[in-house]
Amino acid sequence: MTATSEPARQRVMTSRPDLFGLFALSGAGLLLAAVGARWVTGPLVPIALGLVLTAIVAVIWTAVAGSPEAKRKIAPYGLLKPGMLWLALFYLAPLITLLRLSLSTLPSRFAVDAELDWNIGNYTTAFTDFAPQFGRAFLYAGTATVFTILIGFPLAYVIAFRGGRFKTLLLGLVVIPFFTSYLIRTIAWRSLLADTGQVVQLFDTLRLSGFFETVGIMDNGRVLNTPAAVIGGLTYNFLPFMILPIYVSLEKIDPRMVDAAHDLYSTSVEAFRKIVVPLALPGVFAGTLLTFIPAAGDFVNALYLGSPNTTMIGNSIQDQFLVQNNIPLASAMSFVLMFIITVFVIIYSRFFGTEDLT
Amino acid sequence: MPVIQTPASHGADAPGEPVIVLDGVKKRFGSFTAVERAHFSIDRGEFFAMLGPSGCGKTTTLKMIAGFEQPSEGRVVLESVDVSRTPPYKRNVNTVFQQYALFPHMTVAENVAFGPKSKKVPKSEYTRRVAEMLEVVRLGDFAHRRPTQLSGGQQQRVALARALVNYPSALLLDEPLAALDLKLREAMQFELKRIQREVGITFVFVTHDQGEALTMSDRIAVMNEGRVEQIGTPEDIYHRPASLFVASFIGTANLLPGELAGRDGDDVLVRLEAGGTIRASGGGTSVDDVGARPEGSPVSVMLRPERLLVSNEPTGAGISDGRRLSGTVEDLVFQGAAARLSLRLADGTDVITHVGTDTDLPFLRPGDTVEVTWQPGAAFVLPGWPPRAGASSTDVDQIEAAL
Numbered sequence: 001m002t003a004t005s006e007p008a009r010q011r012v013m014t015s016r017p018d019l020f021g022l023f024a025l026s027g028a029g030l031l032l033a034a035v036g037a038r039w040v041t042g043p044l045v046p047i048a049l050g051l052v053l054t055a056i057v058a059v060i061w062t063a064v065a066g067s068p069e070a071k072r073k074i075a076p077y078g079l080l081k082p083g084m085l086w087l088a089l090f091y092l093a094p095l096i097t098l099l100r101l102s103l104s105t106l107p108s109r110f111a112v113d114a115e116l117d118w119n120i121g122n123y124t125t126a127f128t129d130f131a132p133q134f135g136r137a138f139l140y141a142g143t144a145t146v147f148t149i150l151i152g153f154p155l156a157y158v159i160a161f162r163g164g165r166f167k168t169l170l171l172g173l174v175v176i177p178f179f180t181s182y183l184i185r186t187i188a189w190r191s192l193l194a195d196t197g198q199v200v201q202l203f204d205t206l207r208l209s210g211f212f213e214t215v216g217i218m219d220n221g222r223v224l225n226t227p228a229a230v231i232g233g234l235t236y237n238f239l240p241f242m243i244l245p246i247y248v249s250l251e252k253i254d255p256r257m258v259d260a261a262h263d264l265y266s267t268s269v270e271a272f273r274k275i276v277v278p279l280a281l282p283g284v285f286a287g288t289l290l291t292f293i294p295a296a297g298d299f300v301n302a303l304y305l306g307s308p309n310t311t312m313i314g315n316s317i318q319d320q321f322l323v324q325n326n327i328p329l330a331s332a333m334s335f336v337l338m339f340i341i342t343v344f345v346i347i348y349s350r351f352f353g354t355e356d357l358t
Numbered sequence: 359m360p361v362i363q364t365p366a367s368h369g370a371d372a373p374g375e376p377v378i379v380l381d382g383v384k385k386r387f388g389s390f391t392a393v394e395r396a397h398f399s400i401d402r403g404e405f406f407a408m409l410g411p412s413g414c415g416k417t418t419t420l421k422m423i424a425g426f427e428q429p430s431e432g433r434v435v436l437e438s439v440d441v442s443r444t445p446p447y448k449r450n451v452n453t454v455f456q457q458y459a460l461f462p463h464m465t466v467a468e469n470v471a472f473g474p475k476s477k478k479v480p481k482s483e484y485t486r487r488v489a490e491m492l493e494v495v496r497l498g499d500f501a502h503r504r505p506t507q508l509s510g511g512q513q514q515r516v517a518l519a520r521a522l523v524n525y526p527s528a529l530l531l532d533e534p535l536a537a538l539d540l541k542l543r544e545a546m547q548f549e550l551k552r553i554q555r556e557v558g559i560t561f562v563f564v565t566h567d568q569g570e571a572l573t574m575s576d577r578i579a580v581m582n583e584g585r586v587e588q589i590g591t592p593e594d595i596y597h598r599p600a601s602l603f604v605a606s607f608i609g610t611a612n613l614l615p616g617e618l619a620g621r622d623g624d625d626v627l628v629r630l631e632a633g634g635t636i637r638a639s640g641g642g643t644s645v646d647d648v649g650a651r652p653e654g655s656p657v658s659v660m661l662r663p664e665r666l667l668v669s670n671e672p673t674g675a676g677i678s679d680g681r682r683l684s685g686t687v688e689d690l691v692f693q694g695a696a697a698r699l700s701l702r703l704a705d706g707t708d709v710i711t712h713v714g715t716d717t718d719l720p721f722l723r724p725g726d727t728v729e730v731t732w733q734p735g736a737a738f739v740l741p742g743w744p745p746r747a748g749a750s751s752t753d754v755d756q757i758e759a760a761l
Contacts (some may be wrong), residue, residue, distance in 0.1 A: 059631040129386045185510070228580070254457065254459055256455050256456075256457065256459040257460075257461060259426060259446075259453075259455070259459065260453070260455055260461075260520075261461075261476075262425075262426075262445070262446040262447050263424060263425075263446050263452055263453045263521075264447075264452065264472050264473035264476055264520070264521075264524070265447045265448075265473055265476040265477045265524070266447055266472075266476045267447055270476060275461060276474075278463045279462070279463055293623075
């Protein structure tokens with residue numbers, strides 16, 4: 001009798017701490033998100049927050065006073081807790097609020113609070129009225145991503161394989177622009193690209209203006225306020241996000257693998273194509289995500305380096321949120337942007353998904 | 359046993375003819391000379407080892423054969439063609455790298471197929487060769503695994519197959535067993551030997567492990583500080599070393615300094631610093647003829663520990679003919695198959711002998727006086743004096759620790 005019941009009872013005993021941890025974690029997270037999203041209002045708020053606090057205290061108490069087995073099992077949930085609660089309050093709750101707003105209508109042009117009436121009209125407006133901005137956002141971000149790869153890969157390659165003792169210094173130089181504000185760096189480009197600035201002067205002196213007009217980099221003798229300037233700004237600002245991940249994956253490549261490819265009858269070009277590029281792909285993949293996603297939603301470069309003809313979706317969202325005050329439409333546009341980026345990333349990772357590489 | 363038809367084994371190419379010739383090869387890096395006039399040839403089908411401590415130039419020599427380094431002087435001749443300035447991808451030699459350098463993004467089969475594919479061998483041909491070579495290294499079932507999913511020994515065999523599938527004129531192995539643990543290393547020694555016999559390709563093998571070199575090689579080149587000290591069969595190198603360095607680097611040697619006292623037929627007489635005169639062979643066989651030197655020149659006598667016989671009472675005059683030393687017991691360490699007996703001669707020189715388990719050991723205690731004798735021919739004379747008289751050996755683990 002005892003022989004059969006003992007293991008069964010033990011199993012329940014030992015499986016309880018992790019079940020409890022999971023329950024406490026998800027319960028507290030959902031409650032906090034509900035409070036943040038204002039689903040729970042009025043006198044229920046203190047009760048909900050009290051429950052969250054109780055769950056936290058209970059987990060800590062188990063971790064401190066529980067049996068060694070219970071401590072071990074509860075530990076992961078305890079460690080996940082700060083991050084999960086943070087995300088629940090500052091990511092999940094705003095996301096829910098945003099989703100609700102995107103399905104709401106402003107009763108009047110001057111109203112502050114929108115009313116939830118499951119109005120999908122915001123989404124149709126986002127698609128119909130802002131198609132060019134969406135198109136430009138993905139075109140500019142995509143072009144800038146390609147340029148960051150073209151510039152960043154050789155740079156990362158040289159640092160990783162030829163950097164020698166200057167490796168750290170060179171990496172430092174890549175990161176140093178980060179010490180200045182993103183905004184300042186972008187505004188600095190304005191004076192560089194200005195009609196009386198160094199770049200235009202140089203082009204004129206070298207008599208290259210005509211060539212750049214045909215290529216599309218210059219427009220009526222101007223560089224600033226052209227699509228090229230916006231793409232240039234995006235490329236410049238996101239370049240380090242491409243260099244660093246590529247560098248990390250190149251750095252892991254044993255140079256003897258390249259030697260081995262030479263030994264096995266490959267020229268330098270073949271060795272690069274068959275060994276270095278495939279092994280650097282995880283870095284290119286990570287760099288693309290780090291560059292393309294924020295660049296697609298960026299509005300700073302288009303704002304300072306572009307013109308009304310180069311507005312990207314980020315500018316439109318900012319305009320709807322802060323200037324037009326049409327928060328429901330701005331929310332719907334944000335969701336559409338998120339959705340399209342997610343689809344892009346899923347398709348992209350299907351083709352370049354390299355998770356089986358270590 | 360699959361029979362491998364190598365292009366090289368056809369026609370007029372008889373075994374015994376040189377595949378690789380190093381013709382006065384010298385390599386300098388700035389002011390540092392890594393290899394000083396390497397001048398030897400490696401025959402077809404041979405298992406050739408380059409042995410020496412780290413920094414002796416053996417790996418640089420291998421790299422010059424592979425094409426990763428160019429000689430500063432001299433020529434590297436492969437299959438009668440001067441390849442000194444030919445890049446690695448145009449040389450028909452393949453290397454097994456120390457850490458294997460397998461391509462992690464390819465399967466085992468793709469790794470092995472890499473060479474033939476680059477050489478534009480037709481697909482039907484190279485798939486056959488890949489399958490065949492994976493059988494030779496006994497990895498047929500692992501063709502679709504990634505290298506990271508294999509053990510160290512299996513990765514080693516993939517690296518071998520990847521090189522051998524190209525039917526190279528010679529296979530170059532750079533410390534191929536160094537990354538394996540001791541048990542596996544011993545198993546792989548025999549495995550390498552078997553594979554070499556099976557494919558009949560010349561193996562050039564670089565190692566700092568004298569045991570490995572002695573076990574596997576047909577011939578060994580012992581290198582020290584960029585110079586080739588001796589080239590010969592394992593027996594030659596062990597029993598008839600050309601220099602004090604070779605004697606002390608290979609196995610354990612008791613090196614007793616003395617001066618030349620005369621000559622008797624093929625033997626020489628050496629008056630030891632430790633007292634007494636010893637009859638030693640090798641007077642006319644070593645590279646520079648020790649026996650022809652004037653009397654009184656500094657020479658050393660090498661005695662291998664396992665060839666010494668120990669007895670604890672004087673053996674009388676019958677064997678006293680220059681084949682006897684006496685000393686006191688310092689230490690006796692049981693080592694399983696044999697015991698290691700440390701003796702001290704009258705002048706304080708340490709001598710090590712190996713005593714079989716059947717000898718009357720229980721009677722030996724530190725401080726006892728014993729007699730050491732040996733068979734004629736066991737003492738070997740070498741020019742010069744060792745840096746330190748007595749027993750010297752190169753401990754592989756010490757070298758590895760220093761790497």
